[in-house]
Every structure is written in structure tokens, then in C-alpha cells.
Amino acid sequence: MAPVFGLGNLGRRCFESVVGLFAVLGFLYVPLGHHTGFEHAKAVLSTPAATAAIADVSAAALSLRERALAYVTSRAPEPAPREAPPKSHRSEPRAVPPKLK
Numbered sequence: 001m002a003p004v005f006g007l008g009n010l011g012r013r014c015f016e017s018v019v020g021l022f023a024v025l026g027f028l029y030v031p032l033g034h035h036t037g038f039e040h041a042k043a044v045l046s047t048p049a050a051t052a053a054i055a056d057v058s059a060a061a062l063s064l065r066e067r068a069l070a071y072v073t074s075r076a077p078e079p080a081p082r083e084a085p086p087k088s089h090r091s092e093p094r095a096v097p098p099k100l101k
Contacts, residue, residue, distance in 0.1 A: 007014070027037040035043070044050060 029036060032040060045054070
């Protein structure tokens with residue numbers, strides 16, 4: 001790759017850092033309509049659906065981390081506690097599902 005400003009790799013990294021800085025400043029301070037990009041993102045991520053999705057993703061990530069640590073350290077993962085199935089009495093008849101047309 002050609003050197004930027006005659007500084008080679010260092011010059012390219014400095015130039016990319018300046019471009020990244022301007023991108024972040026634009027996201028934070030340039031209005032898109034009545035709000036900045038950051039304010040739009042904050043409004044979208046504060047909805048109930050987004051908070052539920054974030055909670056689900058974080059729970060899945062924590063579970064994955066526990067399983068990965070258990071695999072790496074050769075421990076058997078602890079099974080999640082499950083509820084006991086309801087006891088069924090054989091004398092009670094089972095419900096018959098309706099026939100579909």
C-alpha cells in the first residue's frame with residue numbers, strides 16, 4: 001500500500017483515526033431531522049421490545065460463556081433445573097382434539 005503523507009503505516013493509521021474521529025463527532029453532534037444519530041439510536045434502544053431483546057441476548061451470551069468455560073476446563077455443565085412433569089392419573093380420560101376440516 002502506498003504511504004500516506006510519506007509516513008507509511010503510521011501515516012495511514014493516523015489518517016484513519018482522524019476519519020474515525022470525525023465519524024463519531026458527526027454521529028454525536030450532526031442533527032438528522034430534529035435529533036442527532038445518537039439521540040435516534042437511544043430512542044430506538046429504549047423501547048420495550050429492544051430492552052427485551054437486549055435482555056435475551058445478554059442471557060444467551062452468559063449461558064454461552066458458562067458452557068464455553070465448562071468445556072475448556074473439562075467440567076460437566078450443570079443442568080438447568082426443570083420442573084417435574086405433572087402427575088397423570090391413568091383413570092382419567094384424555095381429551096380428544098377436535099378434527100380439522
